Amino acid sequence: MIKKDIGFILKRFNFRETSVIATIYLHNFGKIKGIFKGFYRQKKEFSTPLDVFSLNEFVFYPKQSEIWLVSQAELISGFSYLRNNLEKAAVAGFIFNLLDKTMQLWDKNKYIFNLTFHSIRLIENDHQKAFYLFLIKFLTLAGIKPELNHCIVCQKLIKGSLFFSTKRGGLLCRDCRKNYKDYKPLSQEASKTFSYIQNNSIAAASRIRLSLRCQNEISQIIQKFLTYHFDFSQKGPGFKLIA
Ligand SMILES: [Zn+2]
Structure with missing residues (x-):
């Protein structure tokens, strides 16, 4: 069943040539791992850079296996103040790492x-x-x-x-x-x-x-x-x- 929720990107890495796998902390589902297939093909379904710390809205398919397919992602906030101040970024990094x-x-x-x-x-x-x-x-x-x-x-x-x-x-x-x-x-x-x-x-x-x-x-x-x-x-x- 398809679901929609908002969540933070805790960490991410590139997968094969065009995809991304990210650990996301969701409001209603807790921590999940999601795969964004074709993320680097500039698909219109992904209107977010998926930066670590950013808050996004996701559409995805919950299942029993560890990695869920995320079909859409839209940026809500990138919290730009975390990207130009090392001390602020360090606090956010500590919080996300602990989560x-x-x-x-x-x-x-x-x-x-x-x-x-x-x-x-x-x-x-x-x-x-x-x-x-x-x-x-x-x-x-x-x-x-x-x-x-x-x-x-x-x-x-x-x-x-x-x-x-x-x-x-x-x-x-x-x-x-x-x-x-x-x-x-x-x-x-x-x-x-x-x-x-x-x-x-x-x-x-x-x-x-x-x-x-x-x-x-x-x-x-x-x-x-x-x-x-x-x-x-x-x-x-x-x-x-x-x-
Ligand atoms: Zn005592």
């Missing part, structure tokens, strides 16, 4: 699609905020939330100074700190910012102010979580921005 590495084929998630769309748009004005907003919300959706209210070991409510264990993924109380070594102080600002982004809409979260110190603290937590839960390299281009 490609962590999403299974056909695993649909409209919330992650919308988060991706808003984050890519936010990159135009504030690429660092877009980076943190995407990652905190993405991890939360994946069920990976740092514990920022109670002690991760004994569940006691934390009062006063905060000490965060990245290995355990949460705060440690005064008593439990005696038994563990791997913790670092966490500022109230970073803890509140993390919780605010987790618990508020994308629109509200995108208005938050992020100080450099706060970015550094959050970045350390996120890097550890990505490595631990997804085996995702810490050397992504996004983290170089704030290293």
Whole structure:
């Protein structure tokens, strides 16, 4: 059955002389692989350069096999600001690479699609905020939330100074700190910012102010979580921005 949907090009490569195979993240179908037969024959059905990062509307034929035939593609937005700014492109590249590495084929998630769309748009004005907003919300959706209210070991409510264990993924109380070594102080600002982004809409979260110190603290937590839960390299281009 023929279907229509919008989606981002995560990656692409040329196939034989005239065709393209692309990994696409679709709003309703999740991640798919599509073949664009005769793409380089200037067919009128393909009115898009199929650039990585671009948002397009596709007409395609879902099936059981891994690669789906895409018969039409039309450009919606190429996000031109990603093509003339290396830092902005690096953030988009990190987001798309993470989606490609962590999403299974056909695993649909409209919330992650919308988060991706808003984050890519936010990159135009504030690429660092877009980076943190995407990652905190993405991890939360994946069920990976740092514990920022109670002690991760004994569940006691934390009062006063905060000490965060990245290995355990949460705060440690005064008593439990005696038994563990791997913790670092966490500022109230970073803890509140993390919780605010987790618990508020994308629109509200995108208005938050992020100080450099706060970015550094959050970045350390996120890097550890990505490595631990997804085996995702810490050397992504996004983290170089704030290293
Ligand atoms: Zn404790």
